[in-house]
Amino acid sequence: MANPTMDAARLDELERVIRADIDGGRYFGAALKVSRHGRTVLDIAVGHADPERTHPITTDSVFSVFSITKAFVNVLVLRAVELGRFAxxxxxxxxVPEFTGQPRERASIFHFLTHTTGMPGVWEPVPGLLLEELHEAVEAVIGHVHGSVEPGSRCDYAPMANHVLLAEALRRTDPRGRSIGQILREDLWDPLGMTDTNLGILPHMRDRHVVPQMRGVLPITSKSRTSPGDYGLYTAERNEAVWAGSASTTGDLQRFMEMLRRGGALEGVRILSPQTVAAARRVWTADLPNELYRTVALRNGDAVPPANLGLGFNVRGDGMFVTQLGTLTSPETFGNYGAGTGLVWVDPATDLSFVGLSAGLLTQADNIARYQRISDMVVAAAI
Known part of the structure; x- marks a missing residue:
């Protein structure tokens, strides 16, 4: 049955473009899921999980989603604010009283959500340190990541430090004294029916897991005590790497994004209030650039874009610049991304939710360019 809200020919062209990218070796495979007005309008799986083309991507493939993990923590931090656990x-x-030292001790939850704590954006506090346990990561960040400027004066995307402490704030203020994994499972994933999402690869997810192929993109290794290899963190059954350690599917992430598109609730389960979602998708970083992407833009010869950060979300905002959220999407479009692999967003103006996950990491610049093109094609298919 034809979908009256989307142009079928445009969606076919999008799939053709993705297949051409894969056939050209740009990446190995991808799964995309798009909804409009709450109805799935695109659900495709193209290519393979590996360069040898032995494991086809399917619509229920499990991907390591890297920094999309941060979105789960962000939402629960906003929920904790709503519940009065902190402001x-x-x-x-x-x-976290041991988080001392000037000027970082003046950084608020707001600064952590907007990446304006004044701390530099470091990938790991100590080279090669195992960071799969939250308490060890907390100790490493507190001991080695210090403030360099006044909170609020600079935007440095934090690959890991911010969400280590945000997750610790959730844990320390939890009335039941649960672990961060339990909090994520019981307060977010289970209520939303996200059965294929976890910090680690559960047994029922193992056969569908797209083992990440880093291709030299990430500047660090991520080792585990329980799973071998330089990137064992992403194949272990369990971790507490709250900044990058979760795995999910396009179906589960669609449920998460649909909750946000609908103002914080899905199928009778409310996670956030509409007022909180509205505040979270507003730009709070003014005209500050994001220092990480300043470097990417300058290296690529592009104009430096504004950070356009909301309360834990990237926001399209106004202006014309290179952005993975697309140039044809509305200024209110908001979402999150994972290093070289994944992107999720909601465009309130066109009532679209988008999930894209891929195999074979791309560099930051190439990933931004890839998803800018895909995002523009998706929103242009809305009629």
């Missing part, structure tokens, strides 16, 4: 203006040092 956006609460300083992290009030919850």
């Amino acid at each position: 956006l203006t609460t300083r992290m040092s009030e919850i």
Whole structure:
């Protein structure tokens, strides 16, 4: 049955473009899921999980989603604010007293969500340190990542440090004293029916897991005590790497994004209030650039874009610049991404939700260009 809300020929062209990318070796495979007005309008799996083309991508393939993990923590932090456990203006040092030292101890939950803590954006606090346990990561960040400028004065995307402490804030203020994995499972994933999402690869997910092929893109290794290899963190059954360690499917991520598109609730389960979602998708970083992407843009010869960060979300915002959220999407479009692989967004103006996951990591610049083109093609198919 034809879908009256989307142009079928445009969606066919999108799939053709993705197949051409894969056939050309740009990446190995991808799965995309798009909804409009709450109805799935595109659900495709193209290519393979590996360069040898031995494991086809399917619509229920499990991907390591890297920094999309941060979106789950962000939502639960906003929920904790709604429940009165702390405020956006609460300083992290009030919850984690050992987080001392000027100027970082003045950084609030708001600064952590907007990547404006004043701490530099480091990938790992100590080279080669095992960071699969939250308490060890907390100790490493507190001991080695110090403030360099006043909170609020600079935007440095934090690959790991911010969400280590945000997750610790959730854990320390949890009335039931649960682990961060339990909090994510019981307060977010289970209520939303996200049965294929976890910090680690559960047994029922193992056969469908697309083992990440790093292709030299990430600047660090991620080892595990329980799974072999330089990137064992992403194949272990369990981790507490709350900044990058979760795995999911396009189906589960669609449920998460549909919750956000609908103002914080899905199928009778409310995670956030509409007011909170509205505040979260507003740009809070003014005209500050994101220092990580300043470097990417300058290296690529592009204009430096504004950071356009909301409360834990990337926001399209106004202006014309290179962005994976697309140039044809509305300024209110908001979402999150995972290093070289994944992107999720909601465009409130066209009532679209988008999930894209891929195999074979791309460099930051190539990933941004890839998803800018895909995002523009998706929103242009809305009629």
